[in-house]
Amino acid sequence: xxxxxxxxxxxxxxxxxxxxxxxxxxxxxxxxxxxxxxxxxxxxxxxxxxxxxxxxxxxxxxxxxxxxxxxxxxxxxxxxxxxxxxxxxxxxxxxxxxxxxxxxxxxxxxxxxxxxxxxxxxxxxxxxxxxxxxxxxxxxxxxxxxxxxxxxxxxxxxxxxxxxxxxxxxxxxxxxxxxxxxxxxxxxxxxxxxxxxxxxxxxxxxxxxxxxxxxxxxxxxxxxxxxxxxxxxxxxxxxxxxxxxxxxxxxxxxxxxxxxxxxxxxxxxxxxxxxxxxxxxxxxxxxxxxxxxxxxxxxxxxxxxxxxxxxxxxxxxxxxxxxxxxxxxxxxxxxxxxxxxxxxxxxxxxxxxxxxxxxxxxxxxxxxxxxxxxxx
Ligand SMILES: *Cc1c(COP(=O)(O)O)cnc(C)c1O
Numbered sequence: 208x209x210x211x212x213x214x215x216x217x218x219x220x221x222x223x224x225x226x227x228x229x230x231x232x233x234x235x236x237x238x239x240x241x242x243x244x245x246x247x248x249x250x251x252x253x254x255x256x257x258x259x260x261x262x263x264x265x266x267x268x269x270x271x272x273x274x275x276x277x278x279x280x281x282x283x284x285x286x287x288x289x290x291x292x293x294x295x296x297x298x299x300x301x302x303x304x305x306x307x308x309x310x311x312x313x314x315x316x317x318x319x320x321x322x323x324x325x326x327x328x329x330x331x332x333x334x335x336x337x338x339x340x341x342x343x344x345x346x347x348x349x350x351x352x353x354x355x356x357x358x359x360x361x362x363x364x365x366x367x368x369x370x371x372x373x374x375x376x377x378x379x380x381x382x383x384x385x386x387x388x389x390x391x392x393x394x395x396x397x398x399x400x401x402x403x404x405x406x407x408x409x410x411x412x413x414x415x416x417x418x419x420x421x422x423x424x425x426x427x428x429x430x431x432x433x434x435x436x437x438x439x440x441x442x443x444x445x446x447x448x449x450x451x452x453x454x455x456x457x458x459x460x461x462x463x464x465x466x467x468x469x470x471x472x473x474x475x476x477x478x479x480x481x482x483x484x485x486x487x488x489x490x491x492x493x494x495x496x497x498x499x500x501x502x503x504x505x506x507x508x509x510x511x512x513x514x515x516x517x518x519x520x521x522x523x524x525x526x527x528x529x530x531x532x533x534x535x536x537x538x539x540x541x542x543x544x545x546x547x548x549x550x551x552x553x554x555x556x557x558x559x560x561x562x563x564x565x566x567x568x569x570x571x572x573x574x575x576x577x578x579x580x581x582x583x
Contacts, residue, residue, distance in 0.1 A: 215580045218472050222552050223514040230489035231474045232563055232577045236269045239470035239559075243273035246466065249437050251444040252458025253277055255299055257423045258285045260463030260560040261471075263577065267292045270466070279423075279461040283312040290316065301385065301420075301461065303328055303345050303361050310335070322385050322420075324363045329374060342375035343385035343420055344368050348404055350388060350397045362386070365408050372412040382414045383456070387422035390464055391501060393434065395442040397424070402443065406450035416456035419447065423461045427468030427557050429504035436465065464560040471559030472583045477551045483525055485547060490528010490535040492569040494562040503539050506556035509547055517544045517551060530570035556583065 215221040218233040246254045255277040256270050262285060267278075271293040278289045281302035289296050300313045301322040313321075314335060323329045324345040332342070347362020363371055372382045384405045388397040398421055409416045421443055426434040447455045473494050479486040491499045498504075503526075509517040521542045528535035543553070566574040 213579070215578060217580055217582055218474055218554060218578075219510055219514045221578055221580065222474055222510070223512065226476075226512045226550075226552075227474070227576060228476065228488065229575050230476070230494055230573075232494065232558065232574060233472045233474060233580045233583060234263075234265065234559070234577055235470050235580050235583045236265070237581065238583060239266065239269045239467065240273040242466055242469060243270050243275050245436065246460070246462060247274050249440045250458070250460055251440065251447075252460060253418075255279045255297075255459060255461045256466055257461045257463030258289060259564060260423075261467045261562070261564055262288050263563060264288065264292055265577075265579070266467060266470075266559075271296065277459075279463075283309055286313065286316045286318075299343075299420075299459075299461070301343065301345075305331060307331065320383075323371065323375075324361050325367070326371065326374065329371060329378070332380075333378070337379045340380055341383050341417060342371075342378075342380040343383040343418070344371045344375065346384055346386045346401065346405060346408065348386070348401060350400050351394070365404055365411075368408045369412045372408065372414050376414055381417040382409075382412075383416055383418040383420060384408060385420035385422060385459075387461075388424040390424055391426050391429065392424035393426045395439045398439065398443050399446040402446045403450045409451075409456075415454070418459050419456040420459040420461065423463045423465075425460075425462045425465035427464050427560060428506065429468075429501075429557055430506065434465070467559040468557040469559065470583075471557070471562065473555045473558035473562060475553050475555070477547060477549055477553065478529065480547060480549055483523075484527060485524050485543070486527045486529065487553065488529050489572065489574065490526075490530060491537070492528060492530055492532070492535060493566045493573045494558065495528065495537065496565040496567075497561040499538055503537050503541050504555060504557065505542070507541070507543070508554045509544050510552050510554065511548075512550050512552065517546050517548075520545050529572045532570070 257279040277297035299320040303324040320341040322343040386401045475487045475489040523540035526537040
């Protein structure tokens with residue numbers, strides 16, 4: 208998807224020089240590396256990156272370069288992608304539903320951390336080598352605070368989790384607990400509720416946890432204020448000490464969105480303007496797919512192809528994507544300049560997560576180009 212290795216100063220510099228007719232993701236490696244260091248310095252434990260948020264090779268390379276040594280992978284292809292850029296990286300296989308063939312491939316990659324949420328998935332791991340191998344039981348609670356809830360699909364209730372921890376120990380694995388509060392979670396209390404319950408589950412199971420994995424879910428700056436990651440880190444650590452006392456388990460986190468979102472700006476182009484609606488060259492089958500589920504961010508600016516900003520009064524527009532499918536429209540109206548015109552570029556900030564990884568080629572459209580820039 209990359210076109211050339213050149214480093215452009217900024218998106219508007221590139222857009223005015225080579226006005227692209229297809230959507231472009233602008234990537235600032237500096238921003239990604241700074242975010243990685245913010246996690247590594249601020250989080251009291253091991254930082255792993257959830258590869259599904261953006262599995263581009265240059266993302267993985269820059270994260271490894273910034274000191275991220277462990278990656279949360281969900282499939283054999285993700286394992287291979289990480290191994291290609293970082294042969295010695297630690298891989299955590301935290302997709303709790305696996306086929307036997309996937310398990311065999313993961314063993315081949317030396318995976319020593321697996322999550323499970325039911326007895327059958329633990330039984331499937333019976334032949335996995337034991338020495339130091341961690342089973343992280345995925346806990347599920349009815350907790351609010353995220354853009355959408357992951358507990359609906361995966362996770363064991365506390366009662367089940369007690370049994371699974373004991374069973375994992377009985378099979379000779381190292382017992383850990385893991386959870387995910389749900390993506391784009393803006394509420395530190397969501398982690399706190401899970402941490403208290405995790406301590407209680409461990410106590411009832413009579414096991415001493417090797418690690419507690421507090422998942423991903425950290426918020427990106429989509430709209431409103433800048434998320435205070437450090438406040439979430441501090442809350443996670445203080446709640447862990449309070450809940451577990453003197454001998455807390457080592458902590459692990461697995462951010463996807465918050466690690467990668469801010470390092471990318473998406474540039475899409477206005478193809479047509481019709482009264483109350485506009486047509487863009489990308490939509491919900493492309494890099495904007497996730498907006499259908501979590502809403503439209505408000506860090507949006509518009510420039511002419513000369514680079515001049517389009518300001519002035521704003522109005523609400525219905526935004527359609529380029530395909531012939533009538534579902535291909537953004538869920539809410541979007542506040543855009545009244546003066547927006549055909550050929551303008553719409554720049555959307557913090558679009559690094561769940562954009563390129565979700566973009567399809569439906570109807571011949573979709574994301575095709577990534578350009579590296581010094582700053583966004
Ligand atoms: C998707 C996922 C993540 C990353 O979630 P974000 O909300 O992008 O931070 C982390 N862990 C697991 C198990 C996941 O499935």
